[in-house]
Amino acid sequence: MTRNPFIAVNARDVLSRHGLDSFEALWALKVDAVDAPNTGRGGWSSVYRLELEDANGQQQCFFLKRQDNHRTRTLHSPFGEPTFAREFRAIQVYARQGIPALEAAFFGQRNERGHAQAVLLTRALDDYAPLDEWFERWNQLSASEIRTLIQSAAALVRALHNADRIHNCLYPKHVFIKLHGDGAGARFIDLEKTRRAIFGRRDLIRDLETLHRRSKEPTRSQRLRFVLAYMGKSRVDTEARTFISELLRRTAGKGKGR
Template identity: 60%
Template sequence: MSRSDFIAVNARDVLARHGLDSFDDLWRYREAEQMAVSRDQKRWKSVIRLVLEDVNGLPQNFYLKRQDQQLARSLMHPLGEPTFAREFRAIQHFAHLGIPAPEAAFFAQRRINGHKQAILLTRALDVYKPLTYWYEQWRDLDWRDRQDLILAAAALIRALHNAGRMHNNLYPKHIFLKLDGDGAGARLIDLVETRPAWLGQQDRIRDLKSLLRESYVATPGQKLRFFLAYMGKSRVDTEARRSLELIGTRVRRKAQSPC
C-alpha cells in the first residue's frame, strides 16, 4: 500500500477481513453486479455496490468506483488527473468544513502503462434518498414532512455557500435527504465540479437557479419557504427580493436560450 493511499480507520478492519484493503485487490474485484459503466476505446469507469460483513456479521455497504483515463484538467493538473481524485479531495474538504457529504472509505490512484487509474470507495447513503425521490412522493407526504425536507435542504445549501463554496452542478438529484422522528437530514453528493465561489453572489445565484428551476413539484410557496430558510429570514425584505429577482432573471434567460 502506497503512503499516498487513503483508508478510513472505520473501514480498515472490514476491508482487510475480506482481502480488499489494497488497490490491486479492489481493482480485481468482480463478485458484485456492475451498476453503471461508461466506456469507450480509451477510457472507462464503473460503479459497483459492495456489501461486506463485519466481524459481528453485520453488513457494511459501500459503493466501489473505478476508472481508467477518466481525467479532469485544471491549472494545477494541465495534463489531467482522475476525476475521482478531485472528488476525494472535495469529500475530505467538505468533512473539514462540516458540510454533510458522502464518507470516503478508501482512495488510491496509480499510473500503469501511461494510463491514470483511480479507485474511490464511499459509504452507501442507504437511509437517504435523492430529492427527486421525495418529489415523486410529494403529494403523499404530510405538511410537516415536506416542511422538514425543505428546511433540511435549505440548511445544507446555506452551509455550502457560507463556507465560500459552490456546487456548480446543483440539481435535486444531488441533494440526498432522510426523514426521521427528529425532522430531516441532508447530504450533498456529486462533488467533482465543486469549487470556491470566486464570484460571490453570482455563483450562489447560479447554484440556486439550477436547483429551483428543476424543482417542478414544489409550489411557489414552498420554493419561497426554501429560499427564506436558506437566507435565514422570516419574510421577504429588500435583500431577499433582489436575490429572487436575479434568480428569476437567470431562469427566464435559460428557458429562452436555444437548446
C-alpha cells in the same frame, strides 16, 4: 506504480477482514456494476455496490468506483487526472469545513502501463434518498414532511455557500435527504465539479438557479419557503425580494438560452 492509498479509520477493519484494504484487491474484485460504464473522456468509469459483513455480523455498505484513463483537466492538474482524484479532494475539503456530504472509505490511484487508474470507495447513504426521488412522491407526503425536506435542503445549501463554495452541478439527484431514523438530515454527493465561489453572489445565484430550474414539483409558496430558510428569514423583506428577483432573472435568462 501504486501510490499509498487513503483508508478511513472506520473502514480499515472491515476492509482488512475481507482482504480489500489495497488498490490491487479492490481493482481485481469481481462485482456487478450498478449501471452501464461511463465511456467518456477517453477511458471508462464504473460504479458497483459492495456489502461487507463486519466483525459484529453487521452489514457495511459501500459504493465502489473504478476508472481507467477517465480524466479531467484542472488548474491543479493541467495535463489531466482521474476525475475520482478531484472528487476525493473535494470530499476531504467538505469534511474539514463541516459541509455534510458523502464519506470516503478508500481512495487510491496508480499508473499502470500508461493507464491512469483510480479507485474511490464511499459509504452508501442507504438511510437517505435523493431529492428527485422525494419529488416522485411529493403528493403523498404530509405537509410536515415537505416542510422538513425544504428546510433540510435549504440548510444544506446554506452551509455550502457559507463556506464560500458552490456545488456547481446542483441537481436534485445530488441532494440526499432523510426524514426518519436518527433524525432528519441532508448530504451532497457527486462533488467532482465543486469549487470555490470565486464570483461571489453571482456563483451562489447560479447554484440556486440550477436547483430551482431542475425541481419541478414544489409550488411557488414552497419555493419561497426554501429561499427564506436559505436566507435565514421568517418573512419576505427588501433583501429577500432583491435576492428572489436576481434568481428569477437568471432562471428566465436560462429559459431564453434553451
